[in-house]
Amino acid sequence: MSNTIYIGYYFKVQPLQPAVEILIAELGYAGFESFVETEEGVTAYIQKEDWKEDILEDIQILISDEFEISFTFEEIEQTNWNAEWEKNFNPIVVDEVCAVRAPFHESFNTQYDIVIEPKMSFGTGHHETTHMMIQHILKNDFKDKSVLDMGCGTGVLAILAELKGAKPIDAIDYDNWCYLNSLENVERNNCKHITVIEGDASVLGENKYDIIIANINRNILMQDMGTYISCLNKNGMLFLSGFYAEDIPMIQSECEKHLLKFAEKLQRNNWVSLKFLN
Numbered sequence: 001m002s003n004t005i006y007i008g009y010y011f012k013v014q015p016l017q018p019a020v021e022i023l024i025a026e027l028g029y030a031g032f033e034s035f036v037e038t039e040e041g042v043t044a045y046i047q048k049e050d051w052k053e054d055i056l057e058d059i060q061i062l063i064s065d066e067f068e069i070s071f072t073f074e075e076i077e078q079t080n081w082n083a084e085w086e087k088n089f090n091p092i093v094v095d096e097v098c099a100v101r102a103p104f105h106e107s108f109n110t111q112y113d114i115v116i117e118p119k120m121s122f123g124t125g126h127h128e129t130t131h132m133m134i135q136h137i138l139k140n141d142f143k144d145k146s147v148l149d150m151g152c153g154t155g156v157l158a159i160l161a162e163l164k165g166a167k168p169i170d171a172i173d174y175d176n177w178c179y180l181n182s183l184e185n186v187e188r189n190n191c192k193h194i195t196v197i198e199g200d201a202s203v204l205g206e207n208k209y210d211i212i213i214a215n216i217n218r219n220i221l222m223q224d225m226g227t228y229i230s231c232l233n234k235n236g237m238l239f240l241s242g243f244y245a246e247d248i249p250m251i252q253s254e255c256e257k258h259l260l261k262f263a264e265k266l267q268r269n270n271w272v273s274l275k276f277l278n
Contacts, residue, residue, distance in 0.1 A: 155182030
């Protein structure tokens with residue numbers, strides 16, 4: 001296992017909105033990769049290798065007169081993630097249909113009940129992008145479709161795809177911690193049709209899929225879009241998230257360059273998720 005170390009920032013924010021939304025957006029651009037909203041503000045995480053002392057220098061909201069924001073930060077080693085997530089991880093229910101919870105939460109009476117061990121992998125369902133991707137999966141037909149979950153994080157989207165009848169499913173993440181956590185969560189949810197792979201778009205080769213889910217940051221989406229689309233079957237569906245409303249023209253232009261047709265947009269706060277058809 002790689003010894004990834006994260007830096008955790010604990011922000012106290014007054015008043016909470018819209019400050020928390022703005023703060024998360026600015027931190028996302030600065031390289032922070034995971035967020036948990038709290039009663040007092042937001043906790044944000046960044047890999048130590050991506051961190052620098054002046055990481056907050058361009059976070060404009062911190063110097064705004066409209067909000068009062070204070071913070072502390074600390075290094076968090078992987079061994080501490082269980083305690084960290086148990087402290088911060090509340091279960092969620094998406095559209096009254098799909099629950100995402102930890103093993104220490106009571107079960108929900110929902111059609112889909114996904115249990116995720118609360119370790120530091122992106123994709124607990126709390127972040128707007130994961131929430132919207134869950135909504136897309138719930139609304140669309142996945143029965144007997146081959147699926148790629150690119151940048152799978154905890155594996156939550158791949159797990160839901162299987163619960164919706166998809167098979168076979170490839171779940172891919174370049175982060176070793178996410179890869180290991182996805183393996184655990186796939187087993188925990190008794191999934192039989194998911195193959196978890198450690199790597200990036202270069203491992204796709206000539207694989208073909210009916211549906212591709214990619215919840216990754218904008219730059220990687222733009223870099224690898226051609227690869228994803230070359231792996232998408234005719235009449236296939238591509239679901240994208242991990243970027244902001246202002247990034248839509250760039251993403252849409254890249255997809256249309258490859259002859260995909262825009263089909264639907266979901267938006268939560270300033271985060272968006274798009275559906276395209278091949």
